[in-house]
Amino acid sequence: MTDTPTQLFIGGAWADAADGATMPVDDPATGEIIAHVADAGAKDAQRAEEAAVQAQEEWARTAPRVRSEILRRAYEIVVERTDELAHLMTAEMGKPLAEARGEVAYAAEFFRWFSEEAVRVEGGHGVLPDGRNRMLLSRRPVGPCLLITPWNFPLAMGTRKIGPAIAAGCTMILKPAPQTPLSSLALAAILKEAGLPDGVLNVVTTSRAGEVCEPLLRGGRIRKLSFTGSTNVGRLLLAQSAEAVVRTSMELGGNAPFIVFEDADLDKAVDGAMVAKMRNMGEACTAANRFFVHSSVAEEFGRRLAERMGALVVGPGTRDGVDVGPLIDRVGRAKVEDLVADAVERGARVLVGGRTPEGPGCFYPPTVLTDVDPGSRLMDTEIFGPVAAILTFDDEDEVIRRANDTPWGLVGYVFTEGLDRALRVSERLEVGMVGLNTGLVSNPAAPFGGVKQSGLGREGGRVGLDEFLEYQYLAVPVR
Numbered sequence: 001m002t003d004t005p006t007q008l009f010i011g012g013a014w015a016d017a018a019d020g021a022t023m024p025v026d027d028p029a030t031g032e033i034i035a036h037v038a039d040a041g042a043k044d045a046q047r048a049e050e051a052a053v054q055a056q057e058e059w060a061r062t063a064p065r066v067r068s069e070i071l072r073r074a075y076e077i078v079v080e081r082t083d084e085l086a087h088l089m090t091a092e093m094g095k096p097l098a099e100a101r102g103e104v105a106y107a108a109e110f111f112r113w114f115s116e117e118a119v120r121v122e123g124g125h126g127v128l129p130d131g132r133n134r135m136l137l138s139r140r141p142v143g144p145c146l147l148i149t150p151w152n153f154p155l156a157m158g159t160r161k162i163g164p165a166i167a168a169g170c171t172m173i174l175k176p177a178p179q180t181p182l183s184s185l186a187l188a189a190i191l192k193e194a195g196l197p198d199g200v201l202n203v204v205t206t207s208r209a210g211e212v213c214e215p216l217l218r219g220g221r222i223r224k225l226s227f228t229g230s231t232n233v234g235r236l237l238l239a240q241s242a243e244a245v246v247r248t249s250m251e252l253g254g255n256a257p258f259i260v261f262e263d264a265d266l267d268k269a270v271d272g273a274m275v276a277k278m279r280n281m282g283e284a285c286t287a288a289n290r291f292f293v294h295s296s297v298a299e300e301f302g303r304r305l306a307e308r309m310g311a312l313v314v315g316p317g318t319r320d321g322v323d324v325g326p327l328i329d330r331v332g333r334a335k336v337e338d339l340v341a342d343a344v345e346r347g348a349r350v351l352v353g354g355r356t357p358e359g360p361g362c363f364y365p366p367t368v369l370t371d372v373d374p375g376s377r378l379m380d381t382e383i384f385g386p387v388a389a390i391l392t393f394d395d396e397d398e399v400i401r402r403a404n405d406t407p408w409g410l411v412g413y414v415f416t417e418g419l420d421r422a423l424r425v426s427e428r429l430e431v432g433m434v435g436l437n438t439g440l441v442s443n444p445a446a447p448f449g450g451v452k453q454s455g456l457g458r459e460g461g462r463v464g465l466d467e468f469l470e471y472q473y474l475a476v477p478v479r
């Protein structure tokens with residue numbers, strides 16, 4: 001980790017913040033500071049904007065094959081450095097090494113996927129209905145972009161945006177979360193090594209997000225915002241983007257229902273629950289937040305889930321055999337504690353976990369709550385921790401209504417062995433993605449995103465590239 005850059009990356013060069021400010025990065029497993037990185041202010045943001053704007057025209061003219069090959073090289077370097085990147089993520093974010101290695105593979109795949117898509121951008125040609133004009137349609141990069149990412153998947157949330165922006169021919173400024181800046185800086189070094197021209201990617205690490213981002217969004221030179229984070233911050237950034245009519249993609253929060261019908265295969269349902277709940281310690285927008293289990297199987301499901309959750313090993317992510325690392329920080333853990341306390345006050349039974357351990361680090365045990373009152377706060381709050389809250393239902397229409405009774409609509413999980421029911425329920429869920437008898441939906445080749453207040457647009461898949469492209473229509477008379 002001694003080689004990991006800690007400065008800002010602007011115009012292809014490493015630099016301190018203009019005012020010399022730095023910010024600490026700590027290890028949530030120990031609370032110890034592991035690095036100090038540059039803490040950008042408004043002046044640095046201006047320099048990054050200038051670099052991105054200056055590089056845009058030439059970058060847009062670069063052959064798609066060249067952009068594709070840079071991404072391909074970056075993919076290969078990321079894969080080669082799996083171990084190094086995984087250790088970096090575990091150190092700054094806490095996830096166990098095995099999960100961090102999984103994230104490196106997932107993150108790298110966005111580069112490979114978009115390296116393949118970069119050379120398949122197609123326009124169109126046709127004669128208009130009146131026969132007097134031809135229509136030539138070309139696809140053009142939207143222009144300099146601002147990419148804002150959260151801390152929970154420090155590498156993959158970056159590559160999911162950088163990959164399509166490079167493929168489309170956009171330049172960009174990446175602002176990672178202050179808890180996890182090191183992974184993004186490591187990524188910038190890899191892209192430079194892969195041959196990305198100066199100014200195409202600029203990284204500003206900062207604890208002053210508003211000061212850095214608001215002028216960029218209001219200034220009129222940034223043409224696109226791609227944001228992943230909470231719905232509240234997304235709403236604020238949408239308002240800021242309105243002034244200069246900045247195009248936006250929003251990957252926001254979720255409140256995923258996990259529905260287990262009476263005809264479900266309970267082995268599959270419990271396996272799915274372990275993934276949907278425990279991936280990334282529950283700190284995922286796709287995390288199952290509300291378990292609706294048919295009353296005839298609820299007790300058995302709860303018992304089996306509690307057994308599996310109780311067997312998980314909690315500890316520092318670097319330690320062998322650990323399944324569950326620390327939560328990101330004390331604020332995140334306090335939120336989980338409050339939500340559990342509220343549910344218990346309203347009558348929930350704790351089947352396993354529920355008690356914060358003594359000692360350093362932001363650990364919280366895998367927890368299963370049953371008999372959860374529907375009025376509990378965790379029903380309409382993203383738990384973002386390893387807590388499964390079980391409620392029961394008796395009727396299909398009723399559970400669909402309750403699952404949809406939330407402002408969010410990112411993902412839902414449905415467990416049933418009946419094909420008709422599986423399709424019928426999936427179609428009626430107000431979500432962008434459904435896991436049918438599976439607890440994992442994320443894949444770089446599939447369009448990821450939500451409806452309602454979970455966001456706008458999609459990332460990944462073929463459509464992930466469209467988010468960074470405009471159409472230009474050329475009218476040419478037929479003579």
Ligand code: NAP
Pocket residue numbers: 148149150151152153157175176177178206207208209210213214228229230231233234236237250251252253254284285286382410449454455
């Ligand atoms: P967050 O508080 O919304 O922060 C996300 C990013 O936005 C961070 O880089 C943050 O930096 C920045 N930010 C905050 N206020 C800002 C402002 N005024 N101007 C510019 N940037 C600002 O979310 P988080 O706690 O990091 O991440 C968890 C959330 O992300 C959850 O809601 C989760 O569901 C969501 N998420 C969604 C997806 C998806 O694909 N749908 C994927 C992963 C996570 P600061 O921390 O410095 O403010």
